[in-house]
Every structure is written in structure tokens, then in C-alpha cells.
Amino acid sequence: MGARVRLEDRECPLSATMGYVGEWWTILILHDCFDGFSRFDEFQANIGLSSSMLTARLKELVARGVLDKRLYQERPPRYEYVLTEFGRSLRPVLVAMAAWRNAQLAPEQRAMVLMDEETGREVEPLVVDPASGAEVSQARFVYAAGPAAGPEMIARYAGRRARASSGTS
Structure with missing residues (x-):
């Protein structure tokens, strides 16, 4: 059975955003992209998602305009998945989600922190x-x-x- 959608959710920006990033696999793929990964085998090694599921998620992200699929090798054909401008605009959403979770933890319990690459300083967005x-x-x-x-x-x-x-x- 499909999820029930309230009428106001059809135009709600929160509902629309969840349509793009609502699955945790999608969040992990985007996280990889923001960390500079772009190839299928990299995603699979980092996330551990089955080939068929990863293929489906990447196909959906391309169809929604979040990622571009680009040929980087012709024989055999190999593709990379690169964030579009629309996809890059999701970065603050992921940063805010990670910051929300880190705010619940003591500094020594944080496995990942946001750093200013120029200064090496941890930042709280x-x-x-x-x-x-x-x-x-x-x-x-x-x-x-x-x-x-x-x-x-x-x-x-x-x-x-x-x-x-x-x-x-």
C-alpha cells in the first residue's frame, strides 16, 4: 500500500524534499558525492548496497536531476555520477542533519565533524x-x-x- 499523503503535503516543501532525500541510502550516496566519490564501485564499497539497489538509487537520482551520469571510459563503458547544481544545493541539508545529530553527542562521541579546510577548525553550522x-x-x-x-x-x-x-x- 502506498503512503497516504495529506492534501497540504502536495505543495509542502518539506514533503518535496523528502521525495528527493527520504531514503537513507540516498543520503549516504549524496554524502559520498560531497566527499568526492563519483563511481559505482566507490559507492558500493563505501555503502555496502547491493548492485541492483545501488543501480536503482543512482538511476532515480539521475532522473530527478540530482546527479548527472557521465561516461569516463568507453571500453568497457564505465560511468561516474556527478552532482548537478541542483544536487549540490542539497549540501546544506545534509550538513544540518549531521549537525543536528552531533549536537546530541558529547564532542568525544562524534565520529564525523565539520571542519574548515583552510583553518583546520571544527565548525558548528x-x-x-x-x-x-x-x-x-x-x-x-x-x-x-x-x-x-x-x-x-x-x-x-x-x-x-x-x-x-x-x-x-
Whole structure:
């Protein structure tokens, strides 16, 4: 049975993002790409996914425009998988996910950290509003219906505003 999708999820950017990166195998493939790996055998060695499953995941990432498939050897034909500009734009998503998990761990428990390659310093990424410099994790930053919102999305956020005005959550 397919997953049930609420009407507002059809236009929800969180739902759309999960459509691209919702499977953990996909996250691991993207992580490899961001670490500079691009070949099938590298992905397979690093991730341990079966050939058929890896082929299917790579094919889906190419079809969705996240990766480009490029021939790097003609005989026998061999391909590499390179992030597209769209795929590269997913880097902050993965960085934020890793940072979220690392924030739950003591520094000595972290198996992987984000480093500034130029300084060698460990960094803790934050998502900030560029206009104010404030962390968007603050409660003052809320979702609202956007200009392309349909009736369901408008109703969802109109209800939130009404609850907030009345003092209920």
C-alpha cells in the first residue's frame, strides 16, 4: 500500500524534499558525492548496497536531476555520477542533519565533524536569517502560507495564526 499523503503535503516543501532525500541510502550516496566519490564501485564499497539497489538509487537520482551520469571510459563503458547544481544545493541539508545529530553527542562521541579546510577548525553550522543574523531555530520564525499556496495550505496556516492569537497551540 502506498503512503497516504495529506492534501497540504502536495505543495509542502518539506514533503518535496523528502521525495528527493527520504531514503537513507540516498543520503549516504549524496554524502559520498560531497566527499568526492563519483563511481559505482566507490559507492558500493563505501555503502555496502547491493548492485541492483545501488543501480536503482543512482538511476532515480539521475532522473530527478540530482546527479548527472557521465561516461569516463568507453571500453568497457564505465560511468561516474556527478552532482548537478541542483544536487549540490542539497549540501546544506545534509550538513544540518549531521549537525543536528552531533549536537546530541558529547564532542568525544562524534565520529564525523565539520571542519574548515583552510583553518583546520571544527565548525558548528547554524541556519540564520541573512537580514537579521538571528538563528531560524528561534520560535519567532514560523511557517506561513506562501504566494503559491493552495486553499488547504492557506487554511492550515490560517488555523495556526488563529490558535496563536487565542493563546492555544
